[in-house]
Amino acid sequence: MGINVLYVGFEADVSKDISGLYDFQTKRIFVNKDIPANRKTFTIAHELGHALLHEEYVRSQNYQxxxxxxxxxxxxxxxxxxxxxxxxxxxxxxxxxxxxxxADTAELSEIFAVSSDVVVNQMKFI
Known part of the structure; x- marks a missing residue:
């Protein structure tokens, strides 16, 4: 899709709060290199969602x-x-x-490489 993923270090004051963000101008997803692997995976998928669904939103003043x-x-x-x-x-x-x-929730989390919260939330819809 031409979208690059970069693992970066955010400034110390925001690193603990920010998982990542998408830049439409450069078609890059910036991922906090200091978060757990399953969080990185989810962040990339989340930002890909923005890339596919929310161009107007991400380009607006409302995006942060x-x-x-x-x-x-x-x-x-x-x-x-x-x-x-x-x-x-x-x-x-x-x-x-x-x-x-x-498999139990913890095993499913490992199988899908996501947090237990993601598995639990998805279970509500099956």
Missing amino acids: AMPRSNYHEDKPAEEVEADIFAACLLVPKHMLRAYKGF
């Missing part, structure tokens, strides 16, 4: 890197949609259905 701690409070609809896109891309429902009887 959202702190990870701001999961539910005042989260713009585009951020929620990018989270859902990432979850569906990384944990397809048909595959989750196939594995759920053979």
Whole structure:
């Protein structure tokens, strides 16, 4: 798709809060190199969601890197949609259905290389 992924170190004052961001101008996803591997995977998928679904939003004044701690409070609809896109891309429902009887949540997290939270949330929809 012509989108490059770069693992970068963010400034110390924001590094603990920011997983990544997408730059439409350069077609680059910037990922915090200091976050866990499964978080990096989710961040790339989330930012890819922005690239495919939210060009107008990302180019607007409303777009900003959202702190990870701001999961539910005042989260713009585009951020929620990018989270859902990432979850569906990384944990397809048909595959989750196939594995759920053979593995617990922790094992499913490893199989899909995502956090347990992503697996638990996807289980609600199968």
